[in-house]
Amino acid sequence: MRTALLALFITLAVSVQAAAPVPRPSKEFTVAVPGGQQILLSSLKGKVVVVQYLFTWCPHCQAFSKVLTQLNNEYSSRGFQALGVAFDDDDPKAPPLKDKAVAYGQQYAGFPGGAAKRSTVFGYLGLSELERIGVPQIVVIDRKGVIREQSPGTGGGPLGDPAHLKPLIESLLAEGAPAKAPAKTGDTKKKAADKKASE
Numbered sequence: 001m002r003t004a005l006l007a008l009f010i011t012l013a014v015s016v017q018a019a020a021p022v023p024r025p026s027k028e029f030t031v032a033v034p035g036g037q038q039i040l041l042s043s044l045k046g047k048v049v050v051v052q053y054l055f056t057w058c059p060h061c062q063a064f065s066k067v068l069t070q071l072n073n074e075y076s077s078r079g080f081q082a083l084g085v086a087f088d089d090d091d092p093k094a095p096p097l098k099d100k101a102v103a104y105g106q107q108y109a110g111f112p113g114g115a116a117k118r119s120t121v122f123g124y125l126g127l128s129e130l131e132r133i134g135v136p137q138i139v140v141i142d143r144k145g146v147i148r149e150q151s152p153g154t155g156g157g158p159l160g161d162p163a164h165l166k167p168l169i170e171s172l173l174a175e176g177a178p179a180k181a182p183a184k185t186g187d188t189k190k191k192a193a194d195k196k197a198s199e
Contacts, residue, residue: 020126023146026139029124031085033114034102039083045145047081048172050165053121053137055088056097056104060156061136067162069110071169078173079143084113087121127153136160140168143176 029041029051041049052068054061065084072082086101094100101115122129125137134155140148149168151157158164 020150022150023148026141026145026147027124029116029120031083031112031114031116032098033112034098034105039112039114041083041141042145044081044083044141046143046176047079048075048143048169048176049081049083049141050169051083051085051139051141053085053087053125053135053139054104055135056086056100057088058135060160062104062108064136064138064156064160065104065108067165069108071162071166072111075169075173079177080169080173082109082111084109084111085121086113086115087118089118125150138165140165140172142172148172 026041031039031041033039041051050068050071052061052064054065068082068084072080074080084101084105086097086104088094088097088100090097097115101113105113119129121137125139127133131153133153134151136151136155138149138151138156138159140150140159142148149159151159159168
């Protein structure tokens with residue numbers, strides 16, 4: 001009986017952690033990218049960011065990366081940035097994760113990407129490492145650095161559907177878009193007149 005209660009308690013604790021609350025401020029996260037460099041999520045503040053946490057062998061991740069590449073091409077000029085993070089399980093017989101992330105990016109992703117440790121990814125997502133999760137895990141961060149939506153623990157969810165993701169990106173881009181300065185035609189005419197008078 002005690003074992004059954006303990007198992008139930010662990011299951012409930014994992015379930016509670018599986019649904020990280022949103023909106024919430026994005027914690028700092030570092031992605032190791034090719035060439036020994038790093039991307040800090042905080043360096044992308046001011047942009048709308050979609051982060052795809054993925055396994056390099058996952059066909060759902062590969063398909064979503066192609067969608068995310070199209071969105072990145074379409075919206076990058078307006079302040080959008082896609083980012084990929086591979087966090088495959090360590091396998092001593094497989095190539096290093098950073099090498100797999102490079103090959104993945106070349107084949108499936110037209111946006112920056114790299115690798116991170118599984119424990120770091122789970123901590124950022126607010127998930128328990130005891131939990132089995134689905135991939136891709138998708139996080140949408142607004143210009144102020146707030147996580148506005150996140151995939152369920154099972155992966156993908158509505159964020160995996162472009163019909164949901166694209167309008168969300170558009171609304172977040174509009175929400176924090178820098179105001180366009182009005183044309184200063186009067187000032188230009190005045191400067192031209194001042195210049196002519198001084199000649």
